[in-house]
Amino acid sequence: MGGKVKKLPKVTQFYRNEDQFSPGVAFCSGCTLELNLRFISRVLGKDAVFVGTPSCSAPVLNGANTGAWHKHAHYACTMTGVASSATGLTRAYQKAGKEATVVCYTGDGCAMDVGFQPLSGAAERNEKLIYICYDNEGYMNTGIQRSSATPLGAETSSTQVGSRARGKTTGSKHMAMIMAMHDIPYVATATLSHLDDYAKKLIKARELAKTGFVYLHVFTPCNVGWKTPTDASIEVCRTAVRTNYFPLWEAEHGEFRITYKVRNPKPVSDLTSLLGKFRHLDDGQIAALQNQVDKRFKIVQSLCGTSALPH
Amino acid sequence: MALIDVKIKPGSGPIFTTEGPWSDSSTGTLCLPTGTWRTERPILEEKKCTYCGLCYLYCPPQCIHAEAEFFTIDLKFCKGCGICAKECPTGAIAMVLEGAVADGSG
Amino acid sequence: MVAVNLEHRPRRVLTGNAAAAYAVRLCRPDVVSLYPITPQTEVIEQLEKFYADGSLDCEMVTVEGENSAQNVVCGASMAGSRVFTATSSWGLAFMYDAMLQTAGYRAPVVMVNVNREPPGIQSVCSGQQDMIATRDSGWIQVIAESVQEILDLTIMAYRLAEDYEVQLPVMVNYDGYYLSFLAESIEIPTQTDVDAFLGVLKQQPQRPVLEPGCERGVGAHGLGAGFVELRRKHMAAMERSKQKFDAIDTDFGESCGRHYYGQIETYRTDDADIVLVTSGSAAGTARTVIDAKRQAGIKAGLVKIRMYRPFPKERLALALKGKKAIGVLDRSVAFGWDCGPMHQETSALAAKIGCMPILGFIDGLANMDITKPHIERMVDDIQNAALGNDFREVTWVASGE
Numbered sequence: 001m002g003g004k005v006k007k008l009p010k011v012t013q014f015y016r017n018e019d020q021f022s023p024g025v026a027f028c029s030g031c032t033l034e035l036n037l038r039f040i041s042r043v044l045g046k047d048a049v050f051v052g053t054p055s056c057s058a059p060v061l062n063g064a065n066t067g068a069w070h071k072h073a074h075y076a077c078t079m080t081g082v083a084s085s086a087t088g089l090t091r092a093y094q095k096a097g098k099e100a101t102v103v104c105y106t107g108d109g110c111a112m113d114v115g116f117q118p119l120s121g122a123a124e125r126n127e128k129l130i131y132i133c134y135d136n137e138g139y140m141n142t143g144i145q146r147s148s149a150t151p152l153g154a155e156t157s158s159t160q161v162g163s164r165a166r167g168k169t170t171g172s173k174h175m176a177m178i179m180a181m182h183d184i185p186y187v188a189t190a191t192l193s194h195l196d197d198y199a200k201k202l203i204k205a206r207e208l209a210k211t212g213f214v215y216l217h218v219f220t221p222c223n224v225g226w227k228t229p230t231d232a233s234i235e236v237c238r239t240a241v242r243t244n245y246f247p248l249w250e251a252e253h254g255e256f257r258i259t260y261k262v263r264n265p266k267p268v269s270d271l272t273s274l275l276g277k278f279r280h281l282d283d284g285q286i287a288a289l290q291n292q293v294d295k296r297f298k299i300v301q302s303l304c305g306t307s308a309l310p311h
Numbered sequence: 312m313a314l315i316d317v318k319i320k321p322g323s324g325p326i327f328t329t330e331g332p333w334s335d336s337s338t339g340t341l342c343l344p345t346g347t348w349r350t351e352r353p354i355l356e357e358k359k360c361t362y363c364g365l366c367y368l369y370c371p372p373q374c375i376h377a378e379a380e381f382f383t384i385d386l387k388f389c390k391g392c393g394i395c396a397k398e399c400p401t402g403a404i405a406m407v408l409e410g411a412v413a414d415g416s417g
Numbered sequence: 418m419v420a421v422n423l424e425h426r427p428r429r430v431l432t433g434n435a436a437a438a439y440a441v442r443l444c445r446p447d448v449v450s451l452y453p454i455t456p457q458t459e460v461i462e463q464l465e466k467f468y469a470d471g472s473l474d475c476e477m478v479t480v481e482g483e484n485s486a487q488n489v490v491c492g493a494s495m496a497g498s499r500v501f502t503a504t505s506s507w508g509l510a511f512m513y514d515a516m517l518q519t520a521g522y523r524a525p526v527v528m529v530n531v532n533r534e535p536p537g538i539q540s541v542c543s544g545q546q547d548m549i550a551t552r553d554s555g556w557i558q559v560i561a562e563s564v565q566e567i568l569d570l571t572i573m574a575y576r577l578a579e580d581y582e583v584q585l586p587v588m589v590n591y592d593g594y595y596l597s598f599l600a601e602s603i604e605i606p607t608q609t610d611v612d613a614f615l616g617v618l619k620q621q622p623q624r625p626v627l628e629p630g631c632e633r634g635v636g637a638h639g640l641g642a643g644f645v646e647l648r649r650k651h652m653a654a655m656e657r658s659k660q661k662f663d664a665i666d667t668d669f670g671e672s673c674g675r676h677y678y679g680q681i682e683t684y685r686t687d688d689a690d691i692v693l694v695t696s697g698s699a700a701g702t703a704r705t706v707i708d709a710k711r712q713a714g715i716k717a718g719l720v721k722i723r724m725y726r727p728f729p730k731e732r733l734a735l736a737l738k739g740k741k742a743i744g745v746l747d748r749s750v751a752f753g754w755d756c757g758p759m760h761q762e763t764s765a766l767a768a769k770i771g772c773m774p775i776l777g778f779i780d781g782l783a784n785m786d787i788t789k790p791h792i793e794r795m796v797d798d799i800q801n802a803a804l805g806n807d808f809r810e811v812t813w814v815a816s817g818e
Contacts, residue, residue: 008364008377019373023388024343027371030392034371047630051492063334063637065326067341073627074334075495076636077488078514084485088448088492088500089627091476095447095498100629118488121481195368231393231406234369326643329625330584330650331523334637 011196014042021070026059030230032192032220032237033057036134037105039195041072043202044130048101049073051086053115055107056141056222057134079110083122083131090129101206102129108149109139112175123182126212130205133175133215136222144225148173152292153285154277156225161280171292176217177299180251184213188250188259191219193237197248197259204252219246227276239271244297249304256303268293345372349391351406353384359403366395366404426604426674433564433596436603437503437529437589438463440571442473443611444527447498450478450489452508455541456593457531460503483508487515487526494524495635497626499575502526505593506533506547513551519586520555522635523651525578525624526586529571532697532748533593534783542784543593545697545748548725549758551588555651557658558726560696561591564601569675570723572611576665581621583658585651590725592748594784595698606673614672655727662724680729682721683736685711689718691799692737694763695746696722699780699787703746706792717796728762734769741803742774744795748781756811774802780814787814 020041027034033056041048050072052061060069062076077085086104093100104119111119111133119131138156139145145158152171155161159168180187185208190198198218205214221228221236228236240246241260245268248260268290272278281289327333353366360381367375367382374385375395384395396404431439437460441449449468451461467473476493480486483504490500504512509530519526534544548558557577561567567589574587591597606614627635639647663679670676684704686692695703700721710717720736722729737743747757754761760777767775778795781787791814802808812818 008362009368012364012368012377015367015373015377022340022342023372023374023385024345025372026343026345029348029390030394031371035369035373038371038373049627049629058638061634063332063634064341065637065640065643066328066333066335068334068336068632068634068637069341071336071340071632072634073629073631074634074636075492075627076634077492078518080484081488081491081515081518084480084488084515085492087478087480087485088450088489088494088498089496091448091478091489092493092496092498093629095476096496098628117482118480118485121485124481125478192369229393230391231397233371233392233394234398326646327650330654331625332521332635332637332639332647333625334634335632336634337632 009196011199014039014199017042017045020046020072021060025069027056028224030223030233031056032136032222032233033134035192036218036220039192039198040103040105040132040202041070043199044101044103044206046071048103049075049089051075051077051082051089051102051104053077053079053082053106053110054141055110057105057107058141061105079114081118082106082110082115084118086129087122087125087127090127094128101209104129104131106133107140108133108135108137108175109147112148112173120182123179123184123213123215126184128209128212130209130214130216132218134218134220135175136220136225137172138222138225140222140225149175152289153281155280156277166280166282166285174296176215179215179217182213183254184215185211186214186250186252189217189219189246189248191237191241191246191248193234194241194248194260201250208252225277227279228274232274236271236274239266239274242266243268243271243293245271245293247297247300249300256300258300258304344387345390346387349389349409351391351393351408352386352389353391353393353395353404354407355382355384356403356405357381359401361401363400365398365400369394369398426607426610428602428604430600430602431564432459432598432600433567433591434459434531434598435463436564436568437571438467439605440568441501442467443606443608444572444575444615445499446475446501448476448478448490448493448500450480450486450502452480452483452486452504454483454505454508456533456597457503457505457529459597460529460531483512484515487512487519490526490528491515491519491522491524494526495522495627497628499579500526501528503529503531505531506535509547509551510535513554516551516554516556521651523584523654524586525584527571527574527578527589528586529589531593531597532590540783543595544782545590546750548588548590549749549751552726552758556726557585557587557655557724559587559589559724560722561589561596562698562700562721564596564599565603565675566677567591567596568603568605569669569673569677572606572614573665573669576615576618577658577662579618580661581624583654583661584624585654585658590697592698610673614669659724659727659729659731677723680724681732681736682723684719684721686718686720686736688716690716690741691743691796691803692718692720692740693744693746693792693796693799694720694722694759696725696759697748699746699748702787702789703792706789706796710793710796715796715800717800722759730766733763734766737763737766737770739771740773742776742799744776744778744799746778746780746787746792746795750779760811774808776802776808777811778814779811782815785815
C-alpha cells in the first residue's frame with residue numbers, strides 16, 4: 001500500500017455544511033433513507049422546506065409533540081396530499097415574494113400509488129418544487145407490502161411465496177419515465193452509490209425548480225424488506241446500476257442523457273442473488289425480469305438517441 | 312402565546328404553546344442514543360487507511376468525522392451497520408462484536 | 418368642512434354563486450384553488466374571470482381534484498396566505514381527509530360549500546346531506562338564507578376564521594339551485610368597507626406560519642397528553658367562536674349596514690307558543706308562513722340556525738325554553754337516528770328547554786321543493802302537538818306523508 005491519499009472525494013465538500021439532522025434518529029441500522037435524507041439536506045441547504053408523509057421517514061421528519069429531530073422547516077401531510085400541499089406552500093411563497101426550495105420527500109408507495117394523482121397534477125401545472133421519490137420498492141413502514149414499484153417476482157408480505165404463489169405477478173411502473181412524459185424542466189434518476197452524480201442532479205434540481213417542476217427518482221434499497229444484511233446498502237445500489245436494473249439518466253427540458261455509462265452491464269441475476277426477496281426466483285422469473293430490464297433500458301437509450309445533448 | 316392552559320396534570324403547564332401541532336427546533340433537537348442499538352462496532356486500523364473518505368461518505372448516520380489526516384467514529388451514534396467496513400477498499404475497518412472489546416478502546 | 422364618505426355601495430343583480438365570488442375578491446385572497454363541480458362551478462368561473470381581467474391579484478391553482486384543492490389551501494394557509502376554495506357534495510367527500518387536516522392544523526381556510534346530495538344515491542340536486550356528512554370534521558359551519566347573506570357571510574367568514582382566538586376553517590353553506598343560481602338584487606360593500614372590517618385582524622397577535630429556515634414543523638405527531646391537549650384546544654376554540662360570531666355580526670352591521678343576529682336568528686319567538694327551527698333558504702319561506710299563521714291566531718315563531726357548527730346550544734335553548742311544542746325542519750337525514758340531524762341535535766337540549774314535544778320534518782331532499790303548504794302543514798302539526806294531541810315524531814314530508 002502506498003502513502004495516504006489525503007484527498008477526499010469532491011462530493012464530500014457538501015459535508016462541510018452542518019448536518020441539520022440530530023445525530024441519533026430512528027432509521028434502521030444501515031438504512032439508505034438516512035443517508036439519502038442527510039445527503040439531500042446537506043446539498044440543498046438548511047433553508048429547504050421538506051414536505052413529508054406517513055412513511056419510514058415520518059418518525060424522523062415529523063415532530064414528537066413539540067420536539068423535532070431536525071432543523072428544517074417541515075410540513076407533514078396525508079399520503080394523498082403531498083404534491084398538492086407542497087403546491088400550496090410554493091404558491092404562498094411566490095405570492096409573498098419569498099425565495100424558497102420546497103422539497104417533497106416520499107417513498108414509492110406515495111409517489112406511485114396513493115399520491116400519484118396530485119403528483120401528476122402538480123407536474124402538469126409545472127409547479128415550482130422538487131419531488132424526490134425514494135424507491136425502496138414497497139410499503140416498508142407498514143411491514144413490507146407491495147407497491148406499484150415492487151418488481152416482478154419479489155416477495156413481500158402481500159405477495160408471499162408458498163405452494164400457490166411465487167411473489168408479485170406483475171412488473172413495476174416505470175415511474176421516472178412516466179414523470180419524464182410530463183413536459184417538465186427536469187427529471188433524473190439517482191442512487192446512493194453514485195453520490196457525485198446525485199449531487200450534480202440535486203444542484204440542477206434546485207436551480208430548475210425555480211422555473212418549474214422537478215422530479216428525482218432515487219433507488220434506495222431497504223435491508224429489512226429486501227432481506228439483505230445491514231452492510232449491503234451501497235453494494236446493492238452499485239449492482240443495480242451495473243446491471244442496468246437502475247440506469248442513471250436525466251431529462252432536461254425533454255433532452256435525455258445517460259449520466260453514468262455502464263460499459264458491460266452485468267446480468268440481473270447479479271442483483272437478484274444479493275437480495276433475499278428474490279431467493280425463490282426460478283429461471284423463468286429471472287428471465288422475465290431480465291427481459292423487463294432490457295426493454296426498459298432500450299426505451300431510455302432510444303430517447304437518449306434523439307437527444308441533442310452529447311451522450 | 313398560549314390561549315388556553317389545558318392542564319392535563321395538576322401543576323404541569325401546557326405542552327404546546329401553539330393552538331395547532333407545531334414542533335420547534337429553534338432551541339435544539341431530540342436525540343436517540345442510537346449507539347446502544349448496535350451489536351458490532353467498527354474498529355479502524357489507521358496504518359491501512361488511505362484517507363479515501365468512502366466510509367465518511369457512505370455512513371448513514373454520518374457519525375464518521377473527518378479530521379485533518381484521519382477519521383474518528385462517534386460511537387455514541389454508530390448503529391453498527393458495517394457499511395464503512397464493507398466499502399473500505401483496503402480493509403482498514405473491521406466490525407467487532409460488542410463485548411469482545413473492552414470499553415474505551417476503538 | 419365635514420369630510421363625507423361619498424363612496425356608495427353599488428347594487429347588482431347577482432346569483433348566489435357570483436355573490437360568493439364577489440365577496441372573495443373583496444377579501445383579497447393570496448391563493449385560490451379551483452375545481453369544478455355542479456352547482457358550484459360558477460363561483461370559480463367568476464373568480465377566474467376576475468383573475469383574468471386583473472381585478473383579482475392572487476395565485477390561481479387549477480387543481481386536478483378536490484382533494485388537492487383542499488391540500489393546496491391548507492398548505493398555503495399554513496405558510497401564511499389568505500386562501501379560498503369552493504366545492505359541493507362529491508367534492509366535499511373527496512377532500513375529507515384533507516379537511517380533517519385543515520381543521521386539526523387550525524388553518525383559517527374559508528370554503529364555500531354549495532349544498533348538494535352526496536354520492537350514495539346518484540343525483541345532481543340540492544340537499545344538506547353533504548355538510549351533515551362532515552359535521553364532525555372540526556370545521557366551523559355556517560349557512561346562508563339569501564344571496565345577500567351569501568355575500569355578507571363569506572366576508573364575515575374570513576374575520577371569524579383568521580381571528581387569533583379562533584384559528585379554525587369556516588365552511589359557508591348555501592342551498593344548491595335554490596340559492597346558487599337564484600339571481601337577486603344585492604348591495605355590495607366597498608373595498609374600503611371590507612379592508613377596514615378585516616383590517617382589525619392585523620392588530621391581533623399573528624399565528625405561527627411556515628417559512629423557509631424557520632426551524633418549525635407543521636403536523637407534529639401528537640403523543641399522549643400532547644394529543645389530548647391539542648384536541649381540547651380545538652374544542653375550546655370552537656366554543657369561543659360562538660360569541661365571536663355574534664360580535665363579528667354586530668361589527669359587520671356597523672361597518673356595512675346589515676346584520677343577521679349571529680349564531681341564530683329568532684323571529685317572533687318571544688311570545689310564541691310553538692317554534693319551527695330550520696336553516697338555509699327554507700327559512701325565507703317559513704317566515705311568510707309564520708306571519709300568515711300569526712294572522713290566523715296561532716302564536717308561532719321561527720328560529721333560523723345560521724351557525725351549525727359549533728351547535729348554538731346556549732342561544733337555541735334560550736329561544737326554545739318553555740315553549741309548548743317545537744318542530745325542526747331538516748333538509749337531510751341522521752342515519753341511525755331515524756330523524757333529521759338538526760332535530761336530533763335540538764332534542765339533545767331537552768334537559769335545558771323542558772320536555773315538550775319536538776317534532777321532526779324531513780323535506781327538501783333532492784331538489785324537491787319545500788313549499789308554503791308544506792310548512793303550513795308543519796306548523797299545524799306542531800300546534801296540534803302543543804294542544805296535547807297525539808303526534809308523529811318524524812314526518813317525511815318529502816314522501817307526501
